[in-house]
Amino acid sequence: MAAPALLSLSPAVSRHPHLLFSHTHSPRHPRFTPLAASSSPSPSPSPSPSPAAGGGVFLSPSALSQLDALAAFRYEHAFPHGSLTVRALTPADDAEADVLVRLLASSFSEDVRWAPAQRYAQLLAFVIRRYLYERRGLAPHAAVLVGFYKPDAAEEGEEGEDDGDEGEMACTAEVSLDAVGAPGAPPTPTPPLEFPYICNMTVKTSLRRRGIGKQLLKACEDLVVKMGAKTRVYLHCRIIDEVPFNMYIKAGYDIVQTDSILVWLSLQKRKHLMRKELPQVSVGSETLEF
Template sequence: MTPYEPAPAGQDTVSAGVSGLTIRTAQARDLTTLAEILTDSFHPRTGFVRWVYPMLRLGIYEDLRNRLRSNSPHYVCLVAVADGSTLTESGEAIAGTVEIALRSPPSWQPRASQYPYISNLAVRKSCRRQGVARQLLLACERISLEWGFPDLYLHVLENNHQARQLYLKAGYQLCQVEPNYGSLLFGTPKRLFLHKHLAATTAG
């Protein structure tokens, strides 16, 4: 079985990944856990964020719920589920998540048609550096090929060195450094637009 296989209608998309890890589609029952993982990954509870953390988590919860309810044919939210013997201390636990969807290019990008785009890749702190993110990326590659797209894209912040190293090892290459006036005025990090051309064997 490949790390991502469509399931019959009305069932979870379930797959076997690395030992002790399963990749499946997200369900409504996962929303609270996913919101916590995403908020903790993108908004660490330090300084002022500690006070607004509940509001940030609620906003992420509602945004994700709306995307899950959209039933778009070209949107998938995946979760990596770890069993108790490897990544968690007890029971089934969600170790990470990622989303893939077709996106329309902004006007300044020289691309006329939609393209598959990865977003919101996040792994629970206790499950990091154990191959979870890599398996989620591989599942996205298979989905992209199933949709008929041999190229996959994503963004990463210039100062997110750990994520950049992950994508580099996974075969992604710099496509464009996006214009960002904030980096000049306020020193905010630039966004890097990365691309990977997928070999047909990825779908096997």
């Protein structure tokens, strides 16, 4: 496994999500960075900012419009047991980013057998925080989605980490919308970088098996359509992850390619590359059905 300072997260939602270390992305096109300060560690090198930009770069009108659409994005779903709201993580969400770092670190450390889980989670938290800072800087070409769950009145007595009025952070996923936002070294089989790619999906352990993962996947697809990206969406799923695989199949994803058995030589699990063609939605349509 490569040096942990070069991080790319796992491709699939599973009971025990995995992290995959690889080189971060260096896009060939100019990177648009949100004009917002952050207390996170310094990002990777990017185009020199304008003195008036306050640490960012000037955005084109189309990029500004897409950023507005991303900031306004909301996906909501009501369960019999509660409600889920999914939105994009913004540069101003420092508190939410800290909760997200802990969620990802704890999720991965559950499946670690060769290191003390707590100490490894601390290491992962440092690496993931830097990774998320860079990925947020790729907006509107990529987005980190976070989902907040609120139980209904009958379940309010359950323990959980309350995150203000939004509720408890329950899940997360990352969506790359085009080649600029694509991971620099995606897992194999390699998806075409110019198409949307969903990765790093996970649901908090205490909230699994409630249908949250299914709705998170729908939220990712909803974002792809609302951001005007290409409607052919790719994702990876490990062969051993039967529950996520069945979820993807039921959602309309098909296997495009499967890893060669030789990937075992690099200590990785074999994966399926899966693809779905999202329904075309006419301009001005307010109802999206997936």
